[in-house]
Amino acid sequence: MEQIPDFWRTEVLHPLFVHFPIALLLMATVFKIATLWVKGKFLDLPGTILLVIGTLGGWLAIYTGDLADGAVSRTICDPTVLKAHENNGYIMIWLFTAAVIIDIFYQFNFSKFKVYLAKGVLILLMITGSGYLAYVGHLGARLVYQQAAGVYIPTTNCAEFN
């Protein structure tokens, strides 16, 4: 009889880790955009904290995604979606990593002109990164809901759950 697989499989780590950075990085982008209208550190500093934690979480998601890749690539029917998910994931995380670097320098007070420049580039990077984040999430959803990547499919009579 079919056995229910262990829940704590390698490929399950990835969905456990991806959703926090998605929320953190999108909120960080909203906060940083809002600083264009709201002056002072009221939204700027929380935005930076969200950005840094979200980016670290993003790298963790990349790592767990790489682990999951080895497990699911042999079972899915269209690995090109997985490859696009992976490649766009790397682009996304490097965009946010670049944003973190610029933001850290920005927090250490450039001259007035450079502050304006840094903030423009920072927000541009974060908006682009958020676009990639949405696309990567869409591809991840296609892997799960169209190809059952990492998903256990029960037998038709559910006998293993008796």
Place this chain on the structure above:
Amino acid sequence: MKFKLATAFLVIAFLFTACGEKTDVVDSGTYRGTVDKVEPSKTEIYVKTSDNKTLELYFTENTTLTRNGETVEFSNLEEGQQVEVDVEKSGKRLDPIAVRILN
């Protein structure tokens, strides 16, 4: 200045876009090429064919790996080796049936 900024951003965006690995889907059959990359932790290889296509092959429990007709371990695979691979296309997935190291 805005123009320079936009140009710099586009260049960076292009570099990010260009850094991903591209792989190809081919029909079932036998292909010759060079091992472009070996990922031992995933028992996976990338094979670049003579017509510049990159095949991403994850070994399965049924994949055979041979050299001079003898079965060898996955650790014998190295980048730059010439290989001949029999692949079976399932959907858009390429399953390596047999991999023969030629040199």
